[in-house]
Amino acid sequence: MCEPSTGAVKLSFWSWVPGIDDAVDLWNAQHPKVLVELNTVPGGNQGTYQNLSNALKAGNEPDLAQIEYDTLPSFRLQQGLRDISHCLKTDTGDQFFDFAWKQVTFGNTGVYAIPQDTGPMAMFYRKDLFEKYGVEVPKTWAQFAAVAEAVHKQDPTVQITHFPQRDTGWFAGLASQNGARWAQIDGDKWLVNIDDAPTEEVAKYWQNLIDRGLVANMQGFSQQWNKALADGKLLTWVSAVWGNATLASNVPTTSGKWALAPMPTWKDGEHTAANWGGSSTAVLRGSDHPYEAAQFALWLNTDPDSLKLLNQNGGLYPATRAGLDLPFLKQPSQFYGGQHIFDVFAQAADNVDPDFIWSPTMTQTYASLADGFGAALGGDSTLSEALVGAQEDTITAMRLQALEVEPK
Amino acid sequence: MSLDTTESGSNHASGPSGRPARSENPSRRAERRAIVGLLSPFAILFLLFYIVPICYAFVRSFFVTTRKGAFGPAEDAWGGLSNYGQALKDPALIASVGRVLLFGFIQVPAMLVIALTFALLLDSRTARFKRFFRLTYFVPYAVPVVIGAIVWGFLFTPGLGPVADLIPIDFLGNTWVLWSIAIIVTWTYAGYNMLIMYSNLQAIDQDIYEAARIDGANAWQTALRIKIPLIRDSVILTGVFSIIGTLQLFAEPQVLRSISTSISSTYTPNLLAFTAASGNAYNYAAAVSFLLAMATAVLSFVFLRLTQRWENS
Numbered sequence: 001m002c003e004p005s006t007g008a009v010k011l012s013f014w015s016w017v018p019g020i021d022d023a024v025d026l027w028n029a030q031h032p033k034v035l036v037e038l039n040t041v042p043g044g045n046q047g048t049y050q051n052l053s054n055a056l057k058a059g060n061e062p063d064l065a066q067i068e069y070d071t072l073p074s075f076r077l078q079q080g081l082r083d084i085s086h087c088l089k090t091d092t093g094d095q096f097f098d099f100a101w102k103q104v105t106f107g108n109t110g111v112y113a114i115p116q117d118t119g120p121m122a123m124f125y126r127k128d129l130f131e132k133y134g135v136e137v138p139k140t141w142a143q144f145a146a147v148a149e150a151v152h153k154q155d156p157t158v159q160i161t162h163f164p165q166r167d168t169g170w171f172a173g174l175a176s177q178n179g180a181r182w183a184q185i186d187g188d189k190w191l192v193n194i195d196d197a198p199t200e201e202v203a204k205y206w207q208n209l210i211d212r213g214l215v216a217n218m219q220g221f222s223q224q225w226n227k228a229l230a231d232g233k234l235l236t237w238v239s240a241v242w243g244n245a246t247l248a249s250n251v252p253t254t255s256g257k258w259a260l261a262p263m264p265t266w267k268d269g270e271h272t273a274a275n276w277g278g279s280s281t282a283v284l285r286g287s288d289h290p291y292e293a294a295q296f297a298l299w300l301n302t303d304p305d306s307l308k309l310l311n312q313n314g315g316l317y318p319a320t321r322a323g324l325d326l327p328f329l330k331q332p333s334q335f336y337g338g339q340h341i342f343d344v345f346a347q348a349a350d351n352v353d354p355d356f357i358w359s360p361t362m363t364q365t366y367a368s369l370a371d372g373f374g375a376a377l378g379g380d381s382t383l384s385e386a387l388v389g390a391q392e393d394t395i396t397a398m399r400l401q402a403l404e405v406e407p408k
Numbered sequence: 409m410s411l412d413t414t415e416s417g418s419n420h421a422s423g424p425s426g427r428p429a430r431s432e433n434p435s436r437r438a439e440r441r442a443i444v445g446l447l448s449p450f451a452i453l454f455l456l457f458y459i460v461p462i463c464y465a466f467v468r469s470f471f472v473t474t475r476k477g478a479f480g481p482a483e484d485a486w487g488g489l490s491n492y493g494q495a496l497k498d499p500a501l502i503a504s505v506g507r508v509l510l511f512g513f514i515q516v517p518a519m520l521v522i523a524l525t526f527a528l529l530l531d532s533r534t535a536r537f538k539r540f541f542r543l544t545y546f547v548p549y550a551v552p553v554v555i556g557a558i559v560w561g562f563l564f565t566p567g568l569g570p571v572a573d574l575i576p577i578d579f580l581g582n583t584w585v586l587w588s589i590a591i592i593v594t595w596t597y598a599g600y601n602m603l604i605m606y607s608n609l610q611a612i613d614q615d616i617y618e619a620a621r622i623d624g625a626n627a628w629q630t631a632l633r634i635k636i637p638l639i640r641d642s643v644i645l646t647g648v649f650s651i652i653g654t655l656q657l658f659a660e661p662q663v664l665r666s667i668s669t670s671i672s673s674t675y676t677p678n679l680l681a682f683t684a685a686s687g688n689a690y691n692y693a694a695a696v697s698f699l700l701a702m703a704t705a706v707l708s709f710v711f712l713r714l715t716q717r718w719e720n721s
Contacts (some may be wrong), residue, residue, distance in 0.1 A: 050686060078688065080480050088429030105480070165669035188477045224565045224669045360479070364687040371672035378670050400494075400689045402473040402482065 002087035004026060004291045009034045010063035011293050014041045014048065015368035017116075017279075019313020023306045027296060034292045036064075044068055049075075049363075056080045056285065063287040064297060067113060068279045069103040070169060073183075073360035075282065076112055077401065082283040083110035085197050095302060099354035100319040104280050106357075107185060113280035114297040116318035117310070119240030120348035121173055121274045124247060126235050127259040127337060133158075133235075137261045141205060144236075144264045148214040151235060151286035159213075161236045162228070163206055164220035165373045168366040170239070173274035175199040176356035178266055182357035184408070193386035194369075200268075203383035210377065217377045226250045238263050240276040241345040245315040248335045255334065260341040262348060273348035278319070317345065322347070362396040368393035452593065462701070469695035484691075485718045491695035500674035503698060505703070507586065508676050512654035515590040520646060522594065523601035527639075530602075531609040542606065544597035553596060557663035560592045565667060580668035589660045601646040607640040609635060644715045648708050655704045658682070 013024070024038045039062065041048040051326050055061040056078055065073055075081050088111060093101040100115035128180060133151045138144040148160035164170055167213055172182070178198035184191040209215045216234060218224045228234045229251045237243060247258060265272050281297040283290050300306050307323045310316040318324060329342040359365060372386020391407065397407040472487030496503055526545050530538055548556065564579035573577055579588045588674035612635070620630050636643070658678040665671045674680040677700045685693035 053688060073479075074688065076479050077482075169668070185478045188480075190478055217669055217670060219667050222565075223562065223568055224667065227567050260499065361687055364683070364689075367673035367687070369685050371674065374669045374672055397687055397689065400473065400692055402475045403478070 002084065002291050002294070005289045007033075009289045009292045011036045011064060011287075011289060012039060013037065013064040013281075013296075014039050014052065014062050015066040015281075016041050016043050016048065017066065017310060017314040017316060020310060022313055023300060023309040026309065027299060031296075034289075034296065036296055044071060045363075052080070053078060060287060061284045061286050063284060063289065063293045065282055065284055066116065066279050067282045068277065069100075069376040070172070070358045070362045070366075071102060072113060072280060072282070073358050074362060075134060076106065077360040077403075080282075080285050081112040082285055082287060082290050082293075083112060084114075084283050084290055084294040084297075085111040087283075087291045088298065092298065095320045095322060097319055097321065097349055097352070099275060099352040099356075100278065100280075102354050108383070113282035114294070114301050115278045116281050117242075117316035118144060118303045118319050118349060118352075119173075119242055119275050119277035119317070120345045120352060121177075121238060121240050121263050121276050121342045122348050123260055123261045123263045124237045124239060124243060124256070124336075125261060126232065126257055128234055128257045129158075129235050138264050139262075140268050141264045145205070145209060145214070147235075148209060149212070152214050158233055158235065159216045159282070160209075161234055161238065162216040162218050162220060162225060163210055163233075163373070163377065165217075165274075165377055166370045167220045168369040168373070170220075170276050171202070171369065171373075173240075173276040174202050174238075174253055176353050177263070177274040179353065180356065183357050183367075185357075186406075188404055190359065190398060190403055190405040192391065192398065192401055192405055193408045194365065194391040194394060195384070199387055200384060203387055207376065207383045210383070219321075219401070221246070221250075230254060231304075240278075241342070241348075242277065242315050244333065244336070244341060256337050258336050259339055260336055260344045262344060271351045272353070273351040275349075275352045282325050317342075317349075359394060359398065360403070361394060361401060364397035365390055365394045414418060424532045465694040465697055468691050470639055471691050471699050473691065487691070491692050492699065494692060495696050498680075500672075501677060501680055504674050504677045504680050508657055509589060509653055511586055511657070512651060514587075515593060516647065516650040516654060518590075519533055519598050519650065520643065522598045523646065524605055524636070524643065526598065526602040527605035527609055528635060530606055531635065532627060532631070534627075542603070545602050547599065548596050549600040551596070552662055553659040556596055557592055557660045560588070560595070561664055561667045563665075564588055580664070580670060582670045585664065585668050585670045589657070589664065592660050593653070595656070597650070601650070604642050604646055605639055608639040612638050640715075644712070647715070648711060651707050652704050653706065655700060 005292050011034065015038065021038050021040070024036050028035050041051070044067065048065075049067075050067055052061065052067075052075070056075075061080065072081070092111070093105065093197075096115050097118060100118050104113040104115055105111055129151075130137060133154055135147045135150050136143070138147050144160065146403045151160060173181075175182070175198060177203055180193075180196055180198040180202075182192065182194050182196075182199070184193075206215070210217075216228060218228065225234075229237075229247070230253050234252075237247070239246070246259075248255070262271070263273055281300055283293040283297060287293050300310075301318070302320055302323070304323075304326055307316075307318045307320075307326060308328055311318070311326075311328055318326070318329075323329075324342070324346045329346075330340070332338045333341050368390040369386055372381065372389045373383065375381035376386055395405050395407060452464075469491050470487060470489070471484040473482045474485045475482045498669075529535060530542055530545075535541070551559075563571040563590055566572040566578075577584055580586065616634060618629060620634055625633065656678050657676040661671050661675045661679060662682075665673075673683040677696065681693045681696040681700065684696060
């Protein structure tokens with residue numbers, strides 16, 4: 001089913017991880033018979049997914065491509081992914097975090113990609129400003145709201161965080177922390193439930209903060225956001241592990257003032273966390289050399305030297321358990337006042353809900369959610385209504401794709 | 409084949425005038441060949457990248473996807489007008505059309521008045537530094553739309569841009585963002601439209617002004633009674649261009665989306681089609697695109713008819 005090729009092999013690979021070329025060069029130096037040609041592309045949603053879909057339609061797709069977890073089902077639906085389970089040892093999955101491996105195996109129906117990195121979430125906070133305003137680091141979401149109120153009372157220009165309208169993956173992470181099930185597969189049928197009770201609770205919580213003016217209305221990653229962070233107008237950012245590099249590069253003036261704590265939980269004493277983002281390396285349908293492609297994908301995301309390069313150049317956080325023990329993830333971070341921040345993320349990675357899965361039309365779901373969030377931030381609607389809208393739009397989008405779908 | 413074989417052309421292959429076509433009319437053939445040669449680069453590209461995709465989209469718009477299973481392969485099936493039916497009752501599409509129409513009703517006349525004013529000022533006898541101002545008005549058009557929108561985005565951002573700090577308006581908020589886009593579009597295209605009107609003004613015979621002056625018309629009257637009626641055609645032309653541009657609004661809202669929370673993924677019809685295509689709903693996106701093209705054609709046609717009536721009266 002999956003035999004090694006004879007003779008020299010050339011593989012094409014699309015990725016947007018900064019500096020991944022160093023890892024590819026290392027592979028090429030070690031494997032002269034299986035040369036990987038890297039094509040550095042824009043981020044997935046910045047056009048690469050569209051190009052990849054078009055390439056699949058035209059039949060000239062690369063052998064391998066970087067695909068984020070939330071978009072894998074869409075590419076599987078396009079018949080774009082190759083099942084490489086026969087190219088790998090049966091225990092391959094054991095080395096990866098459960099939640100990451102579940103994303104690429106779709107309920108044990110095959111292996112459709114190799115997990116590359118994950119985005120376990122925690123809370124970045126301004127240690128200096130927390131001290132200045134005399135507030136404790138919140139352990140629960142209720143405490144988070146109390147802190148939001150306390151600091152805003154002391155200085156009306158200060159808010160605990162922003163509500164990111166377009167970072168809908170962030171919201172999905174928060175919903176999954178509370179046990180949401182946006183999509184489930186029941187035989188040939190999809191069950192969709194974006195406005196389920198756990199998600200609804202998250203929406204109501206943030207709507208309350210929005211209504212009281214306790215969170216800022218601005219886009220994440222924007223200049224406005226950078227400035228608010230630099231000026232100390234925003235005190236926290238609940239974000240993924242890769243966010244540590246975002247802060248360090250976007251607001252370098254705040255170096256040493258930040259610290260990291262586990263993300264707030266819904267119940268006191270529990271350790272639930274969430275995941276935001278993360279990619280996989282997929283072998284695509286048309287590859288003539290699936291065996292070699294699968295070996296490269298596995299090496300790229302498990303070899304210690306490769307993981308080190310991916311982390312140093314691209315800030316990737318390994319999806320393997322062994323990867324977290326590598327020395328470079330055990331070092332203190334100067335930007336975070338010498339804290340060992342990766343220990344916090346390692347703990348979070350262990351507490352991500354492994355059973356939250358994505359629908360195959362997440363592009364549409366995200367767009368609809370963002371539209372609804374925008375209306376809520378503008379005061380025309382609420383986050384709960386945004387969920388209802390996203391539920392309806394997702395079902396419509398899935399029916400347009402001729403999928404059997406049921407609201408649940 | 410050569411052109412000077414008189415014998416072969418003289419017997420049967422005669423032109424309509426009865427003269428041998430091949431030998432007697434070489435210049436005409438050469439001319440025709442030149443026309444074909446000069447037109448073909450445009451025609452081929454136009455055909456390949458315009459006509460063919462439109463036909464393809466038109467065909468696609470009648471198909472729907474079918475499949476079996478949670479991850480089953482897609483197959484195209486004839487869907488008749490179902491994509492069009494879906495589009496016409498899509499509340500997001502209706503809202504986006506309403507939005508661009510509102511935008512057009514305000515922005516297009518405002519921009520054309522500004523363009524006309526600039527053109528008349530530049531054309532007036534007393535104007536100084538004409539070349540400088542002509543270039544200055546036109547420069548925004550030379551700035552790529554995306555760059556222009558990013559720069560304006562900075563200006564509109566509170567805490568970053570002087571515009572947002574001087575004027576207490578939430579430029580990126582729900583109420584105003586449409587008009588912030590209008591400002592960007594006007595800034596970009598007013599100079600371009602001005603140039604079309606101005607070049608038309610330049611083509612007007614100076615004797616007419618001479619005659620008007622002798623008849624006692626002042627500069628104001630000349631502009632209103634002589635210049636504007638004489639450049640009516642270019643005003644109409646810029647009007648049609650602007651209507652088309654309005655319906656196809658895309659780049660400015662798409663750029664501002666990354667800094668404003670008030671621009672949805674279905675803000676304009678074009679954005680809606682783009683979002684649908686990004687979600688792999690190609691057939692539906694094709695239907696929406698086609699409806700948009702039809703609406704543009706109809707609106708442009710209605711505008712031309714209305715202005716013709718104005719011209720005749």
